[in-house]
Amino acid sequence: MTHQDYKEMLALQALSALDPPDESVLHEHLAACAECRRELDKWRASGSALAYAAQPVEPSAQARERILESVRAESGPSRSSPANVVQLAQASKRTSPLPRFEAIAAALVFVALIIGLAILWKQNRNAKTELARLTSQIEESRRALDQEHEALELLTHPDTRMAELAGTKDAPGAHAMLLFDHKTGRAILMARGLPSAPAGKAYQLWFMAGGRPMAGKVFTTDSAGNAMSHDQVPAEALGSTVFAVTLEPQGGVGSPTGPMYLLSPAHSSS
Amino acid sequence: MMSEPYILDPSLRIRLPLRSEPAQVSDVELLQAIARRDELALGLLFDRYRLILFGLLVRILNSRPEAEDILQEVFLQVWRRAADFDEQRGRPFTWLVTLARSRAIDRLRMLASRERLAASAAREVSDEASDAVLDAFRSEQREIVAGALAELPEEQRRALMLAYFEGLTQSEIATKLGTPLGTVKTRMRSGMIKLRELLGKKIESLR
Numbered sequence: 001m002t003h004q005d006y007k008e009m010l011a012l013q014a015l016s017a018l019d020p021p022d023e024s025v026l027h028e029h030l031a032a033c034a035e036c037r038r039e040l041d042k043w044r045a046s047g048s049a050l051a052y053a054a055q056p057v058e059p060s061a062q063a064r065e066r067i068l069e070s071v072r073a074e075s076g077p078s079r080s081s082p083a084n085v086v087q088l089a090q091a092s093k094r095t096s097p098l099p100r101f102e103a104i105a106a107a108l109v110f111v112a113l114i115i116g117l118a119i120l121w122k123q124n125r126n127a128k129t130e131l132a133r134l135t136s137q138i139e140e141s142r143r144a145l146d147q148e149h150e151a152l153e154l155l156t157h158p159d160t161r162m163a164e165l166a167g168t169k170d171a172p173g174a175h176a177m178l179l180f181d182h183k184t185g186r187a188i189l190m191a192r193g194l195p196s197a198p199a200g201k202a203y204q205l206w207f208m209a210g211g212r213p214m215a216g217k218v219f220t221t222d223s224a225g226n227a228m229s230h231d232q233v234p235a236e237a238l239g240s241t242v243f244a245v246t247l248e249p250q251g252g253v254g255s256p257t258g259p260m261y262l263l264s265p266a267h268s269s270s
Numbered sequence: 271m272m273s274e275p276y277i278l279d280p281s282l283r284i285r286l287p288l289r290s291e292p293a294q295v296s297d298v299e300l301l302q303a304i305a306r307r308d309e310l311a312l313g314l315l316f317d318r319y320r321l322i323l324f325g326l327l328v329r330i331l332n333s334r335p336e337a338e339d340i341l342q343e344v345f346l347q348v349w350r351r352a353a354d355f356d357e358q359r360g361r362p363f364t365w366l367v368t369l370a371r372s373r374a375i376d377r378l379r380m381l382a383s384r385e386r387l388a389a390s391a392a393r394e395v396s397d398e399a400s401d402a403v404l405d406a407f408r409s410e411q412r413e414i415v416a417g418a419l420a421e422l423p424e425e426q427r428r429a430l431m432l433a434y435f436e437g438l439t440q441s442e443i444a445t446k447l448g449t450p451l452g453t454v455k456t457r458m459r460s461g462m463i464k465l466r467e468l469l470g471k472k473i474e475s476l477r
Binding site: 056 | 307309313326329334346350368375411419431459462469
């Protein structure tokens with residue numbers, strides 16, 4: 001095939017009217033011939049004029065938007081202003097500044113929550129301390145009430161003996177009563193008007209048995225100078241009527257060392 | 271309907287509607303903008319050529335739904351390949367029309383040849399030529415082309431129209447017209463040469 005043959009095929013190729021075998025042969029030639037490629041472009045220009053021979057037809061109203069949507073789906077958000085065409089209608093979406101403000105607001109709320117939680121936690125801790133204090137107070141009151149019940153019970157018991165103790169010259173205003181079951185020895189000492197024991201010291205109850213003092217419990221007074229002590233009269237001292245209270249070291253001693261503040265008189269009443 | 275897009279040309283400071291008047295922005299500039307991912311430029315190109323392109327597609331495919339599919343394909347391809355457009359090789363209009371026709375002919379040729387020839391036979395061959403000449407022309411370009419076609423000998427015009435709007439190859443045209451293949455080749459080539467001469471410098475005014 002001569003070059004002229006190829007050239008003569010170009011016009012029909014512009015109309016894509018070549019039979020497939022001719023078309024393949026021409027394609028091979030075109031790959032190597034720039035002159036024929038340029039000539040083909042010119043034939044295409046002429047051929048495309050034939051499009052004007054068709055009746056113009058309006059596509060559907062949705063066609064334009066469908067095309068733009070398919071284009072957006074392909075390439076994501078587009079720019080809106082080329083260098084030499086400035087449009088007034090803005091088609092692309094702008095990202096709103098709102099999310100930033102929302103993020104800041106959310107952060108502030110979060111911080112406020114954290115602070116609130118911290119305050120609540122601290123309040124809770126204080127509340128727990130307060131609760132513990134109140135609980136211990138309640139328990140003290142209950143113990144005091146129990147002791148009063150016990151004293152009352154002892155008072156009304158037929159086996160109960162009562163001894164009075166009078167204040168000595170070291171505590172002239174002091175007075176005490178010792179209630180004790182002369183069969184079991186269960187005893188309650190109720191004292192009043194005792195001065196507050198100095199630091200490291202407490203009052204101790206003594207029983208007399210066979211001329212020898214036997215140690216009872218240690219106790220302290222409240223702010224009013226009153227004291228109540230539950231004790232146990234030793235069996236050897238159950239027949240005795242002599243009782244004494246001295247000021248001793250806080251932990252108690254085996255034999256009286258300190259000054260005597262209360263002493264029972266010689267006789268007791270039943 | 272959607273609002274009319276306007277073009278503000280910074281150098282001319284003239285606002286122009288696009289529907290009927292020649293625009294100040296060239297097709298080449300629109301393609302360059304499209305290459306820079308300017309959606310609006312694609313829209314403007316669509317507005318400018320939709321009537322011609324869709325008319326061509328409907329004429330070739332004889333189906334509006336099919337024509338709409340191809341129209342969408344064409345502009346998607348324009349979006350993808352705008353950066354490849356080479357001004358040295360021809361005009362944007364030629365590229366658009368060639369692309370549209372090529373896609374339509376491919377779609378048409380998917381049908382069995384026999385079916386296609388049968389559908390083609392159902393149309394009056396002579397009416398096609400007269401349709402092309404007697405259509406009401408609304409634009410200068412269409413008048414120029416119609417005038418040139420009218421000056422072609424009928425056999426040449428008929429062969430060209432069959433090739434262009436029905437996508438028939440020269441053998442298929444020979445079969446349809448009952449004319450020898452060699453004769454068809456000669457008529458078509460002569461017709462294209464004459465058409466090119468007649469359009470000649472008038473092509474400059476055609477997009």
